Amino acid sequence: MTRSQLNSGRKLQPLRAIAIAAAALALASCGSASDEGGKSRDRGPTAVSYVVVQPTSVPLVQSLPARVSAFEVSQVRPQVSGIVQKRYFTEGAFVRKGQTLYQIDPSQYQASVAQASANVRAAQASADSARALAARYRPLVEMEAVSKQDYTNAVSQARQAEAAIAQNQAALRAAQINLRFTRVPAPISGKIGISNVTEGALVTANQTDALTTITRLDPVNVDIQESASDLITLRQSLSSGGVAPTAAQVRLKLPDGSDYGFTGTVQFSEVIVDQNTGTVTLRARFPNPMSILLPGLFVTAQFSQAVDTTAFLVPQQAVSRDPKGAATLFVLGPGNRAVQRTVIATRTQGPYWVVTQGLAAGEKVIVEGAGNLRDGAQVKPSPAKGKAAPRPPLKVQPPAKTG
Structure with a gap:
């Protein structure tokens, strides 16, 4: 063997060593993959937790646009003609019913x-x-x-x-x-506005312009606009059963998103649908001791007109949406198998979905471990912890009678 052949052989030895090492690594990785595949096939049923659902009383809460209006408004006008001798009030102050506002020359x-x-x-x-x-x-x-x-x-x-x-x-x-x-009194108690006349002005009994305006701000009315179609649906639900009327306690959200601290009560509902908007006006009354609610202010009213007595409260983590947008969940079927179910869940209440169709009393809804489940998969079930259980039924209050 020549010296050149010896040198070429020495150069090939490191390349052979690298090739052998790469082959060994490939074999090792294949072996580990096969081992993991075997282990994955031997995992067994997926561990899941469930809650037992029962029908409960769920208020049908609505959020509707509303506008504040004064409880009482009085435009003060003269009953006789003459020269205004004196004004007895401060603009923007609170005046009481019967208090003298102006004195006309007697x-x-x-x-x-x-x-x-x-x-x-x-x-x-x-x-x-x-x-x-x-x-x-x-x-x-x-x-x-x-x-x-x-x-x-x-x-x-x-x-x-x-x-x-x-x-x-x-x-x-x-x-x-x-x-x-000739003594012009305040017809109501409330906040008085700007005086449109001064001392020495001539006023007449038949004039169209008011001397001033008094507005009562405690309490105030809140006019809520509800769609006529929603109102018809509600009345049909009440007549068909499963939905019970309740006292409509109303809460407000102010324009800045904060909650108004007092609750109000619905007084009455209009019997005429607005032809321009297709809505019906519901009027609620609110206390307003701090004069936060001012006439003309736009707010959001949240209230419940009825209670669904056959709905189910399902933890939100149990419900998912399919590609078509339908709500689905898994229930525990016979033989500890997961059964996928399509349900009707159009709104939430706190940490729960309100399910109105698709469930029966006593069914076990899987709330944990359902992320990778398939319909019919074998599972290992266990009861969920207390935080996943639905809250107890609400007491239904009858609607208040209004005169």
Whole structure:
């Protein structure tokens, strides 16, 4: 063997060693893969946990747009004409019912009262004279000392005098009322707005512009807009059974997303559908001691008009969606096999899906370990921990009667 052949042989030896090592690694990896495959085939049933579901009472909670309106609004207008002498309130302050707001010059109306009072006294004097004349004629007509016609005229004049007294008394009362109207009182209690007139301004009894406006803000009304189709669906559900009416306690979310601290109660529902929006107005009443709710404010009302007494509360981790968007879950079937079930679950309540169709009382819903399950797979079940169990049924309250 030549020196060149020896050198080439020495160069091939490291390459052969590398090839042998690579082959050994490949064989080792194949062996480990086969071992893992064997182990995976020997894993056995998947361990899962389940909860036993029972029908419960679930409120049908809705979130609807709403708008705040004042409980009472009064536009203050003058009842008589005259010059405003004085304003007795501070703009933006709280005024009480009956409190004097403006004083209109009463001079003209005081004179009218004095004149009407004098007319009453004159009518009374005339009546006294007419009654006395009729009384004197009565015995004379019996003696035929005066004619019957004269006596009849005297009696008629006495009655006319009595009527004149009544007429003048009515005029006196009208004059006294007009005099009282020169003091403009607050018709309701509430926050008073801007004064549209100043001292010295001329106001008239028939003017269209209000002197000022008073708004009562505690309590307030909240007008909720509900779709007519939703209302019809609710009434059909109530008539078909399975859904019970309940007292509609309403909560509000303010425009900044925060919760309003007080609850309200639905007072009534309109009987006419708005032709422009296709909605029906429901009015709720809320306490408003801090004047947070202002007329015209848009809010979101959350309330329950009814309670579904046959729904199931299923933990959210148990429900998934198929490619078509349908809600599915696994229940524990015979022989400890997982059975995939399509259910109707259109809304959530806290940590639960509200399932209205697809489950029966007493079924075991798999809540843990269902991620890689297939329909009909063998499982090893165990009861879930307490946190996965649905909450107990709610008590159904009858709707409150409103007058």
